[in-house]
Amino acid sequence: MPIETNQMNDERSYKLNRLLFRRLYDLSLPYWTRNEAWKSWLIVIMLLFSSAAIGIIGGYVSYLVADYTNALVDKNASIYWSLMIWTTFVVFMRILLSSVTGFFSSWIVLNWRQWMTEQITQSYMRNRTYYEIEQSKFIDNPDQRIQDEVANVCQTIVGLPQFVISSLTNIAVQASIILNVSTGLFWFILIYAIVNTFVTIWIYNPTIKLNWAVTVAKANMRTKLMAVRDHAETIAFYRGERSERLHLNQRLKDVMQAKLKLMFYNNINMSAVNEVLSLIFNLLPILFVVPLYLQGHISYGSIGQVTAAASTVLSGLSVISQLIPTATSVMPSAMRLAEIQEKSLALSQENTNTNRIHYIEGDHIELNQINAETPNGEQQLVKDLTMKILPGHHTVIVGQTGVGKSSLLRVISGLWNRGQGEVVLPHWRQLMFIPQQPYMHLADLRSQLLYPTPSNTGSFDDADIQEAFTLLGHPNFLAKHGGLDCIKDWRKVLSLGEQQLIAFTRIVLRKPRYVFLDEATSAMDVENEKHVYKVLKQLDITFVSVGHRETLLRFHNQKLHLLPDSKWQLTQQTTLFNAMH
């Protein structure tokens, strides 16, 4: 079953309140105040003018329609036909304007979406926010948020001003028509619109929570489906299909239930209320205007004109009530995006309180009185650990499984920093941490090897890469796998041992001063392992290994033995390495 998040219970998030608007504002500001923003502003202003123009032309057309209807009723053929032709022309112009407006509207939404996606992705990656989010699980499905919700937000916010402007224009134009005919009707409509607004707010509120429940349930199902995809071979080996199916169907059921609730609410409650409201506002004009006509005060053409005008005014005045469904649909999205931004900001502002390990830049690696805990503080990993790793002092970290060897690497790299003490280490560009599970990037082979340096920075050329492989004893690796430009799903194509080899190639290319290896040769045979360590030594890279194999010990001078109950033992050993070769 999926993990429940606290967010579902936070009532404050569901209301149409200041927090929402502030979040929308924070999300929108960067794009509209960036360097080239004047271009976007220009387009938006143009769009607003268009919308207003369309509204005004609409008003003009309604006068034309009234006139030619009157001509029709009065059987005035020539006037009728000339008016008809002119009206048709105006209508076509309006359509043209509409189309062009539509295009630019879509364009700006797309442009903004691209920009916002990049901006949020950067927030997501900055300060290791993505890592912290995975650790704490407070924010669910961040991937869905970035890919899905951004489009929604941009669409709504761009659409809104246009909508407001066109409505306001319509109101102004049409109100004048009504006022000419019946002031009573006009005031009645106004009162009615206000009532309508409040009713709409009341009725749309529950849909926010219902919509959100559906979004989260769907995202959870998708996550499970992606997990099956990512572990396909493993599951296939286990023949675990039936078990997976059980879990998936459970998640499907959750989605179904959320959708049902929403559907019932939409179909019964909402449509009933909407129908009653629209019935009233269709009837209202007729009730006012027809008696006037029957008594001979106005012409027949005016009836059509006024009824049309009345509905236009009503919908224009109900701008706010129309805003609400839009806002409710955008609210969960804005919130889900804002959460990522806010988390990123919070992480960058984190002050050093007493419960954090200090990291200082220095020449070599030193751990001083380190008391490290797991991020939630449940377990103590190590107590008062003090040691130095001078250049050339290769260290191996051993200990029982689960005692915290990988966790110690996390502490040294800064991923986990809860505790006390001081870590001195060189600038991160002079370090490399190779994690336990080999990491393959979704790209071509060249990017794979240059990782984490982006491949377009030009710091290494192809000859360097081939040389690295030759040095590591696998000169034919590139040829065997299709060359540097080959794009494949490397996790599936390469064996585990080959993936670990790639990690070493990355090291050889970057030549850091220190490298931390977490079981980085576990899938290599003993001969390969010996060779890669020899190469590291040749390149003057000091290595800190975590591992089990006895074969590892002989490459290192210093051994840190992590014991249960946060104890530890440091022993120096004369290296046997030189003796082997």
Place this chain on the structure above:
Amino acid sequence: MAIMLSELENDKQRHKLNWLFFRRALMLAKPYWTRKGAWKSWLVVVFICLMIAGFSWANAYVVKLTGEVTDALVDKKSSLYWSLFTWSTLFGVIIFGARVIQSLVGALLSLHWWRWLTEYLIGNYLYRQTYFHILQDEKIDNPDQRIEEEVGPVCDIIGAFPLQVLGSISNMGVQTSIMVSISSSLFFCVIGFSIFQSLAIYLMNQPIIKQQFDITVAEADLRYGITYVRNNAENIAFYRGEETETNNISARMKNVVKKQMRNMIYSIYLNLMNDGVGVVWNYLPLIVLVPMYFNGEISYGTIAQATASATLLVDSLTVLSSYIPQLSQAVPHMVRVAEIHEAFLKLKSNQQDPDNHIVLKQSDTIQLKDVNLKTPKGEQSLVNQLNLQLNRDCRLIIVGRSGVGKSSLLRAIAGLWSNGTGTISLPMEENTCLFLPQRPYTFEGDLRSQLYYPAEKSPVNDDELKKLLNKVCLEDLLTRHGSLDTVKDWPHTLSLGEQQRIAFLRVLLLKARYVFLDESTSAVDLPTEKALYKLLETTGSAWISVGHRPSLLPFHNQAMHLQKGGQWTIRSIEELAEHEDDI
């Protein structure tokens, strides 16, 4: 940097609204509508159809009323006008009530169908190893996105078709008869223009299909890129690869933009055409009827009536012809869903090329006869003419250098890779062979379900499970994490060593005849490894290990050395111990 995007087959057929499309629609619709309890669904459909017929009749009535009301108004007949007005309002309310019922019932049916079809597809996707082969073939991109997102639109479009078509046709029939009675020339004009409109819409919509397709795939790729970061968060954090990852995601976003732009530009033309046509429809009746009115042939009310009728007729025709763009938008969805179903059907029928395929047979013991194994795309030969017999008491270890093909041999025995020739006989009943893959597998869920995976429920009670936890040296797991019911993100909470020990627990629970262990103790220390293998001995299973460590040798009585190019030799354990370097 060239990012890895899903390859789009350049198959022209996929993007057309053609016979293949309708055949696929039928194939996808059939299971639900011919299932066991299907008569209930059919009943609902009949009910909805009856209502639709009712609405057509109601529309005809409304048209007639409109004529009368307008005439009364123009002739200033107050009392008649107001009574007609009251009655038509009342009638409108009744119709509204009926529509609510119809839409509710329709929505329920649609939801039910959606759920059933999604479950059915999940069943297909997870049937035997369909999901694995789909991923291997790489022809079907983002299957997860397809199952979660595409089924809904497919149900909507297939469901809407009969209802919309039915509704439109019945409306059309009714309105046509009305219009013919008013003016046959108007009728012919309307029909003529509709045909022209439908043709134009059909032609203009063809390119949209491919564009929608491309957009869907691009969006799914974007999503996958971000998910990948999420799933590999720790690795990326260790590597500090944030810049590269951000570039990757930006590139995927640019791809989405490119595909969307294409669609947007084309849409301008499309919208122009649609709106333009709409305007024509408004004026067509007037152009035909007004001269007649000026000549005194018809009353003003008749114009209103004819206009109303023409509007309804046009609505029906529009629905019908706008169904075409809807269908074309549905083509990508339909194709993407149908492909999963077709992959499943293909696997089920086991169409394979016997000359290039390893045959699996049922037998009591495991036997490999003349097995030649290649990589799935045939680039490398991994095993040459392998002949091996594995009895019930065998304890084999497979050794060789990295990348030579040891795990792949296991894949062949498990039936995952089959490119090659020869025969592999093995017991195929449930739980007779257990494969422990190189990457341990745990998932989000409660602790208990991690232990009895892949079974659907635990074969023993909790006390037994706890005893087993102790046996595999995981005594502190419960004290650290709560109880067997605790739900956590286990893949990121448990260390590799702990996950490997859980894998051994699964072996103890399952009691398979043959157990295949692919580097299953690489992350545990030597004493634990020894304890785990000793536990294996108690199960009475035969086992085949793949591994490097010399420490593994004492637990086996035979070794197979696999070399590059497919050569293999059987050695005794003593021989191998002497030549440690070969491992």
